[in-house]
Amino acid sequence: MGIRFLKIAVIYLFVGALLGGYMGATDNFVLAPVHAHLALLGWASLALAGLIYHLYPAAALTLLARIHFWLHNIGLPFFMLGLGLVLTGHTAAVPIVSISAGCVTIGLAAFTANVLMNVKATAGRQ
Template sequence: MGVRLIKISVVYFLIGVGLGMYMSMAHNYTLTGVHVHINLLGWASMGLAGIYYHLFPQAGESKIGTAHFWLHNIGLPIMMIGLAALVLGNASFEPVVAVGGTITTLGIILFVVNILVNVKSVGR
């Protein structure tokens, strides 16, 4: 699971940097919130979670780890598509942001629970 999260995090990194470059070239920063969330919740958070799961394979191999991976990777794109549409003026996408954000948050809560339950110090 750790390697999967690290690999998907670099895809989010490429998307986030690409979006940032587009905004810079177009001198249009309307999608800054999308850019920031992709980089933080996609690149940084998933990359760090991947490192944790690699260092503590019992957490990465758990059912909670698998659920975290899928909820995070289903919720984040839904939230980002909804947020992009919302900031571009389509108010009807607000519920999409809420659904995607809720799914992502549930995934992150599972990550926290997984770390607290399955990560033990060496020698225990």
């Protein structure tokens, strides 16, 4: 599971970098919130989750880890698409943002519960 999170995280990193490069090249930064969310919810959060799951394999084997992975990675692309639409004036996409952000948030709640219940100190790792 840790490897799955790390691999998807680098995809979000690359997409976020492409978006940042596009914004810089066009001098149009209206999509900066999408870029920031890709960097934080995509790259940083998922990479850190991947490292946690790698260091604590008991947590990686849980249903909560799978729920986290799928809700986060189904919700985040729709969240970013919807947010991009809203930022460019397509307010009809607000429900997409709300539903998909909720999906990501529920995935993060699963991750939170998983860490609190299944990440435990072991000998040599206090």
